[in-house]
Amino acid sequence: IPVNPSVSDGIPCSFVAFSHYRTHHFVAFSHYRPRQSVMAIPVVLMQASSLLDGAILSKSPHLKFHAQSLGAGAILVNPWNITEVAAAIARALKMPSAEREKRHKHNFLHVKSHTAQEWAGTFERSIYDESLNICSELNDTVIEAQLRTRQVPPQLPTKTAIETIGGEWPILNGTTCVELQLETWVDEIQRQKVQSKSKGVTQKFYGRTNDLKVNRKKCTSGQPKLELGDSLGTVAHGGISRDRSAIYDAMYAYGCYFDNLDCFHNRMLSVPGFSGTLTEPVEKTGDQIKEMELKVHPKLRQPLTALCSDPNTTVVVLSGSGRQVLDDNFKDYDMWLAAENGMFLHPSKGEWMTTMPEHLNMEWLDSVKHVFEYFTERTPRSHFDFEERETSLVWNYKYADVEFGKLQARDMLQHLWTGPISNASVEVVQGSRSVEVRAVGVTKGAAIDRILGEIVHSKSMTSPIDYVLCIGHFLGKDEDIYSFFEPDLPSIGVGLPRSKVTSDGVKFPVERKACLKEPPITKSGPKSSQNKATRAVSNSEKKSNNHISITPRRAAPEKVSWNVLDLKKENYFSCAIGRTRTNARYTLDSSDDVVSFLKELANASIRT
Numbered sequence: 001i002p003v004n005p006s007v008s009d010g011i012p013c014s015f016v017a018f019s020h021y022r023t024h025h026f027v028a029f030s031h032y033r034p035r036q037s038v039m040a041i042p043v044v045l046m047q048a049s050s051l052l053d054g055a056i057l058s059k060s061p062h063l064k065f066h067a068q069s070l071g072a073g074a075i076l077v078n079p080w081n082i083t084e085v086a087a088a089i090a091r092a093l094k095m096p097s098a099e100r101e102k103r104h105k106h107n108f109l110h111v112k113s114h115t116a117q118e119w120a121g122t123f124e125r126s127i128y129d130e131s132l133n134i135c136s137e138l139n140d141t142v143i144e145a146q147l148r149t150r151q152v153p154p155q156l157p158t159k160t161a162i163e164t165i166g167g168e169w170p171i172l173n174g175t176t177c178v179e180l181q182l183e184t185w186v187d188e189i190q191r192q193k194v195q196s197k198s199k200g201v202t203q204k205f206y207g208r209t210n211d212l213k214v215n216r217k218k219c220t221s222g223q224p225k226l227e228l229g230d231s232l233g234t235v236a237h238g239g240i241s242r243d244r245s246a247i248y249d250a251m252y253a254y255g256c257y258f259d260n261l262d263c264f265h266n267r268m269l270s271v272p273g274f275s276g277t278l279t280e281p282v283e284k285t286g287d288q289i290k291e292m293e294l295k296v297h298p299k300l301r302q303p304l305t306a307l308c309s310d311p312n313t314t315v316v317v318l319s320g321s322g323r324q325v326l327d328d329n330f331k332d333y334d335m336w337l338a339a340e341n342g343m344f345l346h347p348s349k350g351e352w353m354t355t356m357p358e359h360l361n362m363e364w365l366d367s368v369k370h371v372f373e374y375f376t377e378r379t380p381r382s383h384f385d386f387e388e389r390e391t392s393l394v395w396n397y398k399y400a401d402v403e404f405g406k407l408q409a410r411d412m413l414q415h416l417w418t419g420p421i422s423n424a425s426v427e428v429v430q431g432s433r434s435v436e437v438r439a440v441g442v443t444k445g446a447a448i449d450r451i452l453g454e455i456v457h458s459k460s461m462t463s464p465i466d467y468v469l470c471i472g473h474f475l476g477k478d479e480d481i482y483s484f485f486e487p488d489l490p491s492i493g494v495g496l497p498r499s500k501v502t503s504d505g506v507k508f509p510v511e512r513k514a515c516l517k518e519p520p521i522t523k524s525g526p527k528s529s530q531n532k533a534t535r536a537v538s539n540s541e542k543k544s545n546n547h548i549s550i551t552p553r554r555a556a557p558e559k560v561s562w563n564v565l566d567l568k569k570e571n572y573f574s575c576a577i578g579r580t581r582t583n584a585r586y587t588l589d590s591s592d593d594v595v596s597f598l599k600e601l602a603n604a605s606i607r608t
């Protein structure tokens with residue numbers, strides 16, 4: 001059968017001996033049209049009783065259907081390489097009957113175990129993919145298709161985000177500072193004890209009288225007077241704005257200070273991802289192994305340290321990476337770590353525990369590993385399992401040839417959807433250069449609920465989190481974390497136990513609340529609303545090589561009902577890094593922008 005890839009319109013011809021399936025020594029397919037590629041199946045079926053000497057399948061880019069599903073039994077060739085094709089034909093002709101039989105058996109079993117209905121579904125999906133013209137991009141999930149129709153969110157307003165963390169302005173004797181000029185305000189301060197009704201907390205203010213004289217002079221000589229508050233914003237000459245740090249500078253200049261800065265400072269929860277968010281940009285050094293090691297951006301050391309040391313701020317790095325990778329990068333910081341998309345949690349002071357449901361089915365891992373191995377071998381510079389994970393497997397083709405990687409990924413998806421794990425309780429998540437398989441229900445959004453419960457428990461918080469910065473280069477699936485915090489959405493229940501009852505007199509204007517409810521107590525202990533609770537990593541679960549130690553399970557919690565989140569929409573900043581199709585409110589271009597932003601945020605935090 002002649003092989004001629006250079007026919008008139010550039011499309012290689014199909015060379016199929018339809019009429020004589022039973023008599024030919026081998027059959028070769030080389031299609032560019034995916035719809036035609038299904039012909040491999042009838043051929044295999046027809047040859048069930050009288051075996052072909054061999055089947056040759058083209059590895060041509062669009063031959064995505066049968067190249068993998070029957071590929072293991074066939075000889076794969078590059079149809080453009082005539083020598084390779086000739087060698088394959090020779091091999092098919094000379095193939096020992098035992099090998100021929102084995103190969104055909106593989107193909108035949110595959111065809112038999114995949115019903116026509118299943119096949120039609122796969123084929124339909126394939127056509128659907130085409131109609132979305134996604135050859136150029138791996139974005140055919142429903143979520144991503146929806147995202148595509150949305151507008152690109154604006155850039156993160158970093159200045160506003162930094163100013164907003166300054167919190168609300170206090171209320172003095174029933175009058176907000178908005179209406180007070182500094183002199184008046186200082187007079188009030190001189191009463192030594194002024195009750196701020198802001199947030200219902202009694203607040204002491206002090207003024208230093210000696211300094212005030214000087215400052216008053218300044219005021220009378222037409223120098224900037226300090227006015228605080230929403231409506232005033234910038235003050236003449238002084239350039240004082242709502243920027244909290246500028247206000248504080250001015251206050252110091254006028255000789256006043258707050259005894260307790262809490263009244264100006266929101267309780268911030270910062271939830272950054274890791275890869276692509278806090279990592280240093282990858283330089284193409286050619287050393288792929290080195291490039292693949294995720295490393296925290298070197299310029300983040302100072303800002304991260306500052307943010308973590310702020311008592312009003314809680315930082316949780318929430319990543320798909322494994323525990324060891326997070327340990328290696330963040331062990332020196334006083335922050336929380338959530339590995340494997342929150343399935344493992346490391347408190348800022350404590351040890352790794354797991355939030356995994358106890359009977360999570362992981363039987364699919366081996367089958368998926370085989371599929372990943374198969375594709376890794378056939379896709380140069382792709383890799384998987386570079387780091388150990390327990391609850392997911394990621395095949396990454398970031399360093400492979402872009403186009404070839406995409407095609408291989410699509411083949412892999414077909415295989416995963418129809419292959420041995422098609423009935424398993426797993427989800428296949430497509431990244432821009434990766435394919436990930438995880439247990440159903442494992443997402444960052446699902447995990448944050450349990451993480452919050454743990455944070456509140458361990459920090460013994462007495463007031464709610466009222467500022468959230470959620471920033472990441474997250475996969476579409478994990479973008480549910482952005483909506484978790486979204487104040488405009490219905491309120492959520494955070495169901496983890498907590499051991500301390502907080503003051504009940506604290507009431508705030510609420511736009512978004514996460515409420516810790518008393519969990520149902522069962523024989524095996526309290527469970528969260530999602531029937532998942534944290535537990536220490538057991539000895540058997542613990543990896544022997546990563547030195548992760550064990551925390552004893554905590555005692556049963558007391559009854560409590562408490563608002564963990566009290567989030568107004570202007571205090572919520574969700575930001576996608578390097579993505580334009582996103583559910584986040586804002587975007588930033590790269591991890592370098594994250595560095596600049598966190599630096600400014602940390603500086604403002606230090607000054608207050």
Ligand SMILES: O=P(O)(O)OC[C@H]1O[C@@H](O)[C@H](O)[C@@H](O)[C@@H]1O
Pocket residue numbers: 272273274275276277318319320321394431433434472473474475
């Ligand atoms: O979960 P992380 O560390 O924040 O990373 C987010 C994503 O970053 C991408 O760069 C990776 O390809 C994904 O696999 C990963 O999920």
